[in-house]
Amino acid sequence: MLKKFEELTSPKAKNLKLLYSLVRKHGPIKINTLTELTGFKHVTCARLLDELVEEGLIHDSGIGKSSGGRKPLMYVVKPDAYYLVGVEITSLFTTVLLLDLTLHIVGMEKLKMDTACTGEHTLNFITRCVDELLVKNNIQKEKLLGIGIGMLDTFDPEKGTIQDPQSFPALGWNINIVEELERKNNTKVFLGNGTDLAALAEYRLNYWKETDNLIFVSSDIEIRCSAIFQGRLVRNNAAFGHTIIDIHGRRCTCGSYGCLQGYSSLTAIRNEVIRLLKRGKSSILQKEEIEEIDFHHILHAIEHKDPLCLEVVKDAAYYFGIALSNLIFMMRPEIVVFGGTLVPKPLFFEEAAKTALMRDTSRTVQINKSTSAYNIVAQGAGCMVLDYFTEEPLV
Template sequence: MNVFSHQIASPKKLIYMHVAQHGMTSKAELMPVSGMTSSSLTRLLDEMLTDKLLLTFQGQSSGGRKPILYDINPNYGYFFGLDISRRTSTLGFFDAKMNAKALMRWRMDEAMSPPELIDYVVRSIKSIMQDHHIERNQVIGIGVGAVGPLERGKGIISKPSDFPSPGWTHVPICSLLEEKTGIPARLENGANAALIGEHWSMRSENLQHMLYVHAGVGLRSAMMSDGHIVHGSVDMEGAVGQMVIQMDGPRLHDRGNYGAWEAFASVQALVKRARADAKSGRTDIPGAAHISPERITYDMLLHGLHAGSAYAQEIFTQSAVHFGIGLANLINVLHPETIILGGTLINSNELFYQTAVDTAQRNTYYYPDYVPSFTKGILREDAVAIGSALLIWKDLAM
């Protein structure tokens, strides 16, 4: 049961995924999905009931015999989803219906090195399993969504930048987790995992072409076409932040492209600007009156924004405009039907989100004839953890 499969879906898996996506389903509704005869489908459903993949329920009668409805068994197996990000990380525990049985989140500070994170996650996994009376053989796997770049096939976090703790280079995250838990692990970049999670949460809308952009410490993006994640030849999710939006513009920390998107629209960009303004003598920067400019933090600026600081509103609004310009560039290239925006900046306040969306729409070619929808998503800060667990769930071998 703990073997991941990438083969063409079997009839059993087609039935399972259809029921999982649509909820309680009758045999009559499954007939066109299966492409099988009635007797063959009956045998397959009986087999899936015996294997405890499915459960049966009685439906409402419309005058005759009450129909038998099939639903997936939430206790068939369990899944962990781990989100490793720069500001916060999340561990989720889910049943086979992707119901969250446990969710925990923690701050990624200077002490949260790779060994510390591994130890913390392993202890948490063991504690969660004990609390829910779950045995090791009931857990299918651990999905990991992490900041890139990655060596995804090898389960390695390669060279991510800007973690508060040192040591986040060439971390074999999957093998470390497997060695300490005995549970198979699989790695995906966090933006892709978030999009997988949000796509699943919106499955009733049958969306096929989606763009996800995360604005936080850096900028990350993912794209889905025909319902499938678009993987490039390398997992460089943060590279979208290097899109040039102003030829003679600045760059972050003396690296990357001049005029790059992330130099205008990221947590780091806001902090860098506030520190520069403080050094130039500006006195209305929230929290900066009695500290050195280098000690100004994003949390100070965010607090000022919520408190009504004119300075904070100014720099967040300008950042949102730049974010919207870069977003329009992506939309003009990729033509998604739905754009999901997530991350610390998007959720800083409604002003940032709406300014970014308005700017993107004004700079989208063919607007207003082509008007993609914008949303903050349904899962939001839990999207990466849930999407990571879904990676394992979708690869159930049947």
Template sequence: MIKQFTDSLSQKDKTLRQLYRFIYEYGPISKVDLIDLTGLKQTTCTRLIDELLSHKLIFEAGFGESSGGRKPILYKIKPDTYYVFGIDISRTYTKLLLMDLNLHLLKEERLSLNQTTTPDVIVAFLVSKITELMEKKSLTKDLVLGIGIGSIGPLNRDDGILLDPVDVPSPGWEKIPIKDMLEKQLGIDVFIDYGVNTALLAEYQLTSFNMYQNIVYVIKGVGTRTGMIMDGNLTRGSDKLGRYGQGHMIINVHGKKCICGSYGCVHAYSSIPAIVEEVINLLKEGRDSILRERVSQIEQVHFDHICQAVNEGDPLCSQVIKDAAYYAGIGLSNVINVLHPELIILGGPTYTNMELFYETVKETALMKNKIMYPNHEIVINRGNLGENATSIGAGSLVLGHYLPN
């Protein structure tokens, strides 16, 4: 029945959808509270609740506190009525989650990306795993509301096309119609947005972060992706600006040349490629490091090696990371000075894999902010949902299509 909520709705069906949305958002909730929220007459509210119960979209979840007389019945949505898939497409992995309507994780699949994982390989992986999970759970297409995708960019979101991302490990990433590819092979509706937007939505909708009205979310790894909620609303921006991400604020006008063609960008100092390049260059100069014992050739050093070395206290790698994090912190302080967020969430492998990088960025940004705005209180953390935030938020895209605010 939820799938019918997007058709041309009568006023009665719009009211039914609104009632279900309130139960979804505030449940367990009593009829009295629903009447207060919707302004419905008691008889109308009772009739619509009975209809939702008959379709097994909600259930009676016990009794609330009595304010005199009988205890009120509480209602919640039935989370196993339908299911959603959420997909995270990054530059280093693709992740697939199967979730119920409460966006609770039921099953997870992950594909690491390398030189051979072209878009066709990724789509084949997703089709295979979605089909397999549906068979294991005995799910028909009617029971799957849709597939949400949180992806690297740039995107044509209206048509569901992944345009021409940079720094992907395999060839063939030009104008990939991933929405059509999945819909044709699976027969399930697909919805797509930037991964940083879906991650931010998940953290905002499913955790205590909805107490904040102005939030910045940064995913930092091979590139830098930034999402914003301003005055309680997600700011989506333009698809035209998504190719290089948002790591190109200039912090050194006479600095290193960046992939974007400019000089001194944050990306040129603090991205994974920049960090790896700096470590390799220092090793070639003869600098000592435990990495020499772990690779046969200096060019074989990769980001995981560096993370492990930093976490073991290797001086060379630790200094490189401190320097990279300092530049990232300067960039973040500039964001704070312009947007004045109350909360900044830092995600992605550079922040999650190395405590040193995260703490240095946080310390630098807060210190710079205090100089200019000593009374501005700001919270910086790594969020509550971890690596799954983007995929969970992608599932939320599907629910948002059927249950708009």
């Protein structure tokens, strides 16, 4: 039935979709609460819930508390009714996740991007992973709702192509990602902005019941942010990376001076590390050819607490924290979620959060690490598929 939600437009179908969405958000939830939220008569609500139960989309969690009589039914979504595939494609890694309807990760595959990873090679990898993950977990292909793709690089939504794949180590990205994957997998494929999808996944997974106002920020090759306000997605993306933090600072690729992008991105960190190495600073990276040092080398050195790289990361985090404090002051979110490649590494998150909180005089905002920094975009991509069938668009 979940697949039919897209096609059905009758009042009854809309009511079923609404109830499923509320159970998804508030579950475990009892029928009396659902009647209050929807305004449905008790008998109507009960009949619709029975239909969702019969279709295998929801079930009783069994955790209802009795006040002396019969325990009330507490409805939750049935996570294995269908499955989703969420994918993140970046110039560093391609991540493929098999997800259930609660966005729990059932299976995972990753591809380290190198000179062999052309567009065709990468899409073949994704298709192979979809088939293998379904077989490995004894899931029929008919239970796959669709595939969501999250991209941090700028893409053309109409052509389904990456607009400027210069950062990718291999050529061959002039390819319609959506059409190719739909043809190879015979299922719906959706393409979305990775930062927006990360914000969406954090909201759905962790904060849906707690708040409708949060900001998601990330520092990778570029710096981006997205926000959920009043439960709806506010697209901002690259604008945060071009916040001016030093009017006499470094020249940015955008042509301006002193942008955050030039201080706190992976690109900026790499450039600063190379500059210091050329000046004779000591580092475990000295054994590498300086001009061949890439992001993987930098991340490896940070993990091994290389003093030079940690010094650069600490400065980058300080500038990020200053920009983040300005963002908090302007947008007044209840929660800030911090994601991106640098978050699980030493120092960056701690220093940036400390700097931002020191400048936040209200002291009301929470700054939290992403629950799954390396998988959150792919989880959001899977969420995009489920939302297509069950939610009103967050736009």
